Amino acid sequence: MSKHRLADADMVEQADSGTDSGATRRSLNPSGTDTLPAPEKPRVIAVANQKGGVGKTTTVVNLAAALALGGLKVLVIDADQQGNASSSLGFRHLAEDQLSLYEVMTEGAALRxxxxxxxxxPNLWVVPASMNMAGIELELNERTNFQQILADAVHQLLNSGEHFDYIFIDSPPSLGIMTVNALVAAQEVLVPLQAEYLALEGLTQLTKTIDMLVIRLNPDLRFTGILPTMVTTNTLLGKGVLEEVRAYYGNIVMETIIPRNVALAEAPSHEESILTYQPASKGAKCYLDAAYELVSREEKS
Ligand SMILES: Nc1ncnc2c1ncn2[C@@H]1O[C@H](COP(=O)(O)OP(=O)(O)OP(=O)(O)O)[C@@H](O)[C@H]1O
Ligand SMILES: [Mg+2]
Structure with missing residues (x-):
């Protein structure tokens, strides 16, 4: 177990579940200094898997929160019309004049x-989805270079003087236009994989799409890792699937695994990440571990 992990567990146990973000942040960083190293360049990570309900949004929200609590400036772009990342982070209802990803994708509004x-x-920012996004795939289909819209918007944001250390893009459960936009805009892809029977079949389809994109549209895209989610290691089936995934994908599979944990399922209805909702829970500890592992995978990926 790494130094980070031991430290994490202690810090999380000490953290309270109060509502003051300063208190939470101090609990996570008792020294009062930022503990996570910033990447050399902003890392733009698409979280993708065309299978529904595998933990994409949970992973985006909680990794983003963990990194932001570690002192890094983090952005979540919600590219899923369901808007689950937005509502999990407090933006279920948008102010009337609030721009969303819809205006960015269809009207050329700036992400900024x-x-x-x-x-x-406070270090965590969101570009929310909106209800208008329900028909976005049909609208964008008509455009030339429609796969490139989000990439151009992210590029513009990062050249606008606005700094982010990490940008996560949550994508919908399909391999449609929004997922493709996410994969073209990103430098890295992180795949949450629900460790269950047949999980590998869907993964093959996703990796084929990624290979195709890499050749055609985004030759720089790298595989950051596969994060096993909702793992039940107390069943033979759960263990077996995990072993199979590791045997097949080797080091791409992250060391951290996210177990089934009820607090992780409850947090979104409180419009909070697990790290502020229940910092002492197993789910919070595991997403902190995943955040540290993600940081350490910068050089390797
Ligand atoms: N480790 C976990 N333990 C328990 N519940 C979880 C865990 N991870 C996610 N969930 C719950 O499972 C459901 C699906 O998770 P989530 O929304 O993150 O998946 P998704 O891949 O984003 O789904 P979609 O494909 O619909 O966007 C949610 O209700 C979520 O709260
Ligand atoms: Mg989702």
Missing amino acids: DALVQNEKI
């Missing part, structure tokens, strides 16, 4: 003008 700040974690 669509940023909203998370209430509990």
